[in-house]
Amino acid sequence: MKPAAFDYVRAESVNEVLEGLSKEGGNARVLAGGQSLMAMLNMRLAKPRLLIDIMRLKELNRIEEQAGVVTIGAGVRQAALLAWPELARTLPLLALALPWVGHVQTRSRGTICGSLAHADPSAEMPLALIALGGEVHLRNARRRRRVAASEFFLGMMATARAEDELIEAVSFPSPGGGCAFREVARRHGDFAIVACAAVATPKGVRLAVGGVADVPMARDWPRLDRSALDDALNGFAYELNARDDVHATARYRRDLVRIIGRDLVREVLQ
Amino acid sequence: MTRLSADGRHPVRFKLNGRPVEAEAEPRMLLSDFLRQQIGATGTHVGCEHGVCGACTVIVDGMLTRSCLTLAAQVDGCEIQTVEGLAPSPDRLGILQQAFRRNHALQCGFCTAGILMSLDHYLRRHPAPSEADIRDLLSGHLCRCTGYTPIVKAALEAAAELATTTQEKSDA
Known part of the structure; x- marks a missing residue:
């Protein structure tokens, strides 16, 4: 359980990071809080030739609010966002979901963008990004681009980030209305068996589900009456293609989607 | 660069419990191994080595940190606290440590160093925790001996005692 050998660079500027990524491509990995990547290295699920540590770059350690959008830099740790005084006002969904990300002892180091880069299907931050319809800010040595949440997650631990790109930041739009979050895990802090987030939309509600499909998925619905909502939830639960695994059966996961989904949709539309 | x-x-190089230390490490060396093998500070224990069990938890620049998910190279220039820094003197236990002893909050002791660091960090910032707060904090640690109940009891007792004691200062 020791990492394979790699070179280590503590970047002193974003350009150094981009240069390293452009030269080494897929052989380089960006190290931020390390709460997923270091475990992958220890288990040798990842064997990069170069690690580029970005955590001493002050320009990446920013939380900015502008015109109803909160932008969170790659260096912002989960604990720092949770402690940000404007969080409950601007991003109440994240205020609800962040305490479910790992434990106190991992949130203190782990970053928001790192969680998105890792793209675990049961992780809370990708789910929140899908629910709120945020954007991931990517940058390589030549250009910057933004990718919508719905196009960012491609599969289990696979994202639209190219090998030479750094996730510079992520932006979340403040929702206009209510939101709700609930998760079921064996113990608090364990990987979610099912996690759901609901957000009020101008026409009705969006329900996002993590922990079931390979990526967090969302559905937008108008205000539905009880039986129409149950039908929609049942359809969604099957469309997620739940699988049996050591943690829970597919049937149990579908049950959770239906039950939690209904509770959250009602809570948000009240 | x-x-x-x-x-x-x-x-x-970094400060360990207030004292400067220095040794050499390959880039891939984990902080947990660096502390134990290069510095000889074996109070920090190594359990799962993928961030789950919490035995290796230390404090880096005021942040609770899994030392098995941290490279030695990353903490160059940082301030680190480990379980060796908790006792006020070599022949005396701190208030939290005493409470652990009184309540049998450890049996084999493997998880204890990490749990003490989490609780020490937490109680300094949250002097009046509830049982639920302590249990939430402990969810980041695995203990296979105690069933956690004596640990919770020790933590609450220590919090109450710390609140009424003004003299107690860990030398961390």
């Missing part, structure tokens, strides 16, 4: 090459050993 300094690139530490994979096959070389590079100096790492």
Whole structure:
């Protein structure tokens, strides 16, 4: 359980990071809080030739609010966002979901963008990004681009980030209305068996589900009456293609989607 | 840009419990191994080595940190606290440690160093925790001996005692 050998660079500027990524491509990995990547290295699920540590770059350690959008830099740790005084006002969904990300002892180091880069299907931050319809800010040595949440997650631990790109930041739009979050895990802090987030939309509600499909998925619905909502939830639960695994059966996961989904949709539309 | 090459050993310096320390590490060396093997500070224990069990938890620049998910090279220039820094003197236990002893909050002791660091960090910032707060904090640690109940009891007792004691200061 020791990492394979790699070179280590503590970047002193974003350009150094981009240069390293452009030269080494897929052989380089960006190290931020390390709460997923270091475990992958220890288990040798990842064997990069170069690690580029970005955590001493002050320009990446920013939380900015502008015109109803909160932008969170790659260096912002989960604990720092949770402690940000404007969080409950601007991003109440994240205020609800962040305490479910790992434990106190991992949130203190782990970053928001790192969680998105890792793209675990049961992780809370990708789910929140899908629910709120945020954007991931990517940058390589030549250009910057933004990718919508719905196009960012491609599969289990696979994202639209190219090998030479750094996730510079992520932006979340403040929702206009209510939101709700609930998760079921064996113990608090364990990987979610099912996690759901609901957000009020101008026409009705969006329900996002993590922990079931390979990526967090969302559905937008108008205000539905009880039986129409149950039908929609049942359809969604099957469309997620739940699988049996050591943690829970597919049937149990579908049950959770239906039950939690209904509770959250009602809570948000009240 | 300094690139530490994979096959070389590079100096790492930081403050450990207030004292400067220095040794060499390959880039891939984990902080947990560096503390134990290079510095000889074996109070920090190594359990699962993928961030789950919490035995290796230390404090880096005021942040609770899994030392098995941290490279020695990352903490160059940082301030680190480990379980060795908790006792006020070599012949005396701190208030939290005493409460652990009184309540049998450890049996084999493997998880204890990490749990003490989490609780020490937490109680300094949250002097009046509830049982639920303590249990939430402990969810980041695995203990296979105690069933956690004596640990919760020790933590609450220590919190109450710390609240009424003004003299107690850990030398961390």
